[in-house]
Amino acid sequence: MSRRRIAVIGAGVVGVSTAYGLARQGHDVILVDARAEPGRGASAGNAAQLSYAYGDAMASPALLRHLPAIALGRDPAFRVTWSLDPHFLIWGVRFLANAGSARWWSNTAHILDLAEVSRREMASLLAEVDLSFSYRMAGKLHLYASAAGLDAMRPTVQRKRERGLAQNLLSRAEATLIEPALEAFEGAVIGAVHTPQDAVGDCAEYCRGLTAHLVRHYGITTLFDHTVTGFARKGRRLHAVQFRDRDALPVDLAVVAAGPQALNLLRDLPEAQAIWPVRGYSLTLPAPAGTPSVSLTDVSRKLAFARIGDRFRVAGLADIAPRGGRFDEARCEALEKTARSVFPHLFNHTSEVCRWSGERPMTPSSRPLIGRSRLTAGLYYNIGHGMLGWTLALGTARRLVDMIAE
Numbered sequence: 001m002s003r004r005r006i007a008v009i010g011a012g013v014v015g016v017s018t019a020y021g022l023a024r025q026g027h028d029v030i031l032v033d034a035r036a037e038p039g040r041g042a043s044a045g046n047a048a049q050l051s052y053a054y055g056d057a058m059a060s061p062a063l064l065r066h067l068p069a070i071a072l073g074r075d076p077a078f079r080v081t082w083s084l085d086p087h088f089l090i091w092g093v094r095f096l097a098n099a100g101s102a103r104w105w106s107n108t109a110h111i112l113d114l115a116e117v118s119r120r121e122m123a124s125l126l127a128e129v130d131l132s133f134s135y136r137m138a139g140k141l142h143l144y145a146s147a148a149g150l151d152a153m154r155p156t157v158q159r160k161r162e163r164g165l166a167q168n169l170l171s172r173a174e175a176t177l178i179e180p181a182l183e184a185f186e187g188a189v190i191g192a193v194h195t196p197q198d199a200v201g202d203c204a205e206y207c208r209g210l211t212a213h214l215v216r217h218y219g220i221t222t223l224f225d226h227t228v229t230g231f232a233r234k235g236r237r238l239h240a241v242q243f244r245d246r247d248a249l250p251v252d253l254a255v256v257a258a259g260p261q262a263l264n265l266l267r268d269l270p271e272a273q274a275i276w277p278v279r280g281y282s283l284t285l286p287a288p289a290g291t292p293s294v295s296l297t298d299v300s301r302k303l304a305f306a307r308i309g310d311r312f313r314v315a316g317l318a319d320i321a322p323r324g325g326r327f328d329e330a331r332c333e334a335l336e337k338t339a340r341s342v343f344p345h346l347f348n349h350t351s352e353v354c355r356w357s358g359e360r361p362m363t364p365s366s367r368p369l370i371g372r373s374r375l376t377a378g379l380y381y382n383i384g385h386g387m388l389g390w391t392l393a394l395g396t397a398r399r400l401v402d403m404i405a406e
Contacts, residue, residue, distance in 0.1 A: 039207030
């Protein structure tokens with residue numbers, strides 16, 4: 001395959017993983033981001049969980065049944081701010097259309113296939129590159145407050161087992177043998193789904209460390225603190241990347257992997273119409289004694305807990321609102337209050353709590369978008385990963401690199 005000059009726009013986990021795949025193929029890669037360093041967007045404060053066996057699509061029958069409570073603002077974990085924006089309304093209708101049982105499983109199966117590619121790619125990367133990002137196979141426990149909720153998971157667990165994934169239904173006592181910190185968990189737990197092969201890692205550290213490796217060993221160029229505004233063409237073929245604050249950059253190809261910022265490039269990339277930003281929040285604090293080692297997800301409260309080295313992270317909330325939203329102090333306080341209600345001792349020892357909020361680019365189906373622009377030859381996209389960007393980044397990068405190679 002001939003060496004090409006390729007700009008990768010976005011230095012979050014998807015963009016950095018894509019740059020890694022392209023650099024290994026021998027291409028001349030320029031990694032571009034509007035921020036000052038890699039991993040500063042959604043990668044900076046995500047839940048840290050690599051959910052290789054639990055990548056369930058967000059639009060689901062369970063969420064559909066809960067929709068009236070969400071619409072009326074009675075669910076603390078989900079919040080919808082209604083808008084007459086046609087883009088928002090179309091996205092919402094398509095989201096609801098994906099919530100039926102058949103579509104939900106089709107979407108989930110597609111995500112699980114990508115997650116398996118990601119898992120294999122991560123193993124290959126770790127065998128090749130000496131990266132320090134607190135990665136470990138922590139396993140994960142999804143905690144259920146009711147017997148009915150746990151029982152409803154049996155068909156899905158069976159389906160995943162038939163795909164070769166390891167998942168087990170456990171009682172609370174059995175889950176506590178795996179994670180003794182559950183003795184101190186003050187929320188109701190009747191049982192759990194255990195996924196032993198899911199992993200955890202610091203996504204932002206991964207972005208910084210892998211970028212540094214690419215610069216040192218593959219000679220990639222980085223262009224940080226520069227905002228992309230569009231693309232110049234010669235006929236229908238991409239000629240250059242255009243910026244707000246510097247001269248155009250001539251390239252052979254470009255990949256948009258800029259998360260929700262891809263919506264700023266709709267004029268050149270109409271495929272980004274299929275995503276909408278969903279805002280999430282997280283808290284990161286020093287990990288005291290008694291911090292869970294296994295990653296936990298409290299299903300009823302929609303909270304994710306993960307130990308990352310000597311830190312502990314709590315992530316949650318899904319706010320679907322008009323674009324351009326900002327950090328909401330009240331929402332972050334609600335997250336902390338809920339987390340304290342189930343694990344109070346983890347917060348009592350410190351006031352050093354780092355609060356974060358960011359937008360995740362979600363498709364109605366939860367399937368990432370990987371493809372070629374229909375308007376511009378040479379322009380590609382790898383967007384729409386939603387809450388699963390960390391899990392799926394290496395898998396979608398592999399698919400994108402293979403597409404370019406074809």
